[in-house]
Amino acid sequence: MSAEDEYTAEPFVPERGGLPALRRAAADCRGCPLHRDATQTVFGEGDADARVMLVGEQPGDQEDRQGKPFVGPAGKLLDRALAEAGIDPAEAYVTNAVKHFKFTRAEPRKRRIHKAPSLREMTACGPWLAAELAVVEPELIVVLGATAGKALLGSSFRVTQVRGSVLEEEIHGRRERLVPTVHPSSVLRADDREAAYRGLVSDLETAARILS
Ligand code: SF4
Numbered sequence: 467m468s469a470e471d472e473y474t475a476e477p478f479v480p481e482r483g484g485l486p487a488l489r490r491a492a493a494d495c496r497g498c499p500l501h502r503d504a505t506q507t508v509f510g511e512g513d514a515d516a517r518v519m520l521v522g523e524q525p526g527d528q529e530d531r532q533g534k535p536f537v538g539p540a541g542k543l544l545d546r547a548l549a550e551a552g553i554d555p556a557e558a559y560v561t562n563a564v565k566h567f568k569f570t571r572a573e574p575r576k577r578r579i580h581k582a583p584s585l586r587e588m589t590a591c592g593p594w595l596a597a598e599l600a601v602v603e604p605e606l607i608v609v610l611g612a613t614a615g616k617a618l619l620g621s622s623f624r625v626t627q628v629r630g631s632v633l634e635e636e637i638h639g640r641r642e643r644l645v646p647t648v649h650p651s652s653v654l655r656a657d658d659r660e661a662a663y664r665g666l667v668s669d670l671e672t673a674a675r676i677l678s
Contacts, residue, residue, distance in 0.1 A: 473587070478491055485602075492509045500566035500591075504566040507565050510535060511561070512558055516558055519604035522562045523564065523611055525562060526567065536560050539654060540654060547653075547666045563595060563616075591617075603640070608646075610647060623646075628646050
């Protein structure tokens with residue numbers, strides 16, 4: 467990476483070797499500056515033959531420490547919602563649009579506060595998501611929130627307009643079926659948590675119907 471406008475993971479992505487090779491290579495990705503402050507790369511997890519891929523925004527504080535996606539409070543809520551909708555969380559491939567945790571601190575040594583990745587960082591990290599899609603070839607992608615939607619479907623994506631619907635789009639040269647919904651962390655922040663949770667489960671039920 468020689469100049470700021472050349473942020474991309476592309477040179478780090480191996481052409482073969484499946485998910486194990488991708489995961490190993492992603493651990494050393496320097497495709498954008500986010501690797502500098504984060505603890506580690508948090509790559510996707512799940513089987514290469516998973517029928518459904520869940521795509522979130524980026525790892526959170528817990529994910530960054532543990533090196534696994536969706537292990538924090540939002541991930542636990544997501545697992546519960548998936549199970550309630552009829553999707554076994556253990557059978558899904560889970561990943562994020564951006565593989566390093568982006569955060570700010572109000573003061574040194576204080577709690578790390580999540581910061582949304584920029585379009586440029588999302589674009590830089592895109593080759594990892596494209597490689598995961600090419601290996602897993604899911605029957606369905608569940609898009610969790612605005613950042614994942616923008617990374618997959620472009621910057622005009624609005625989760626409120628399309629949540630719970632079934633979309634068909636060309637993504638990285640493949641026709642993909644997608645069901646967008648909110649990110650589970652937005653349920654945790656909602657004033658009416660129960661209503662927000664019910665909305666998430668309802669969207670996931672649409673995904674479950676497609677997979678049944
Ligand atoms: S966020 Fe993505 S592109 Fe940037 S360093 Fe991490 S893995 Fe590489």
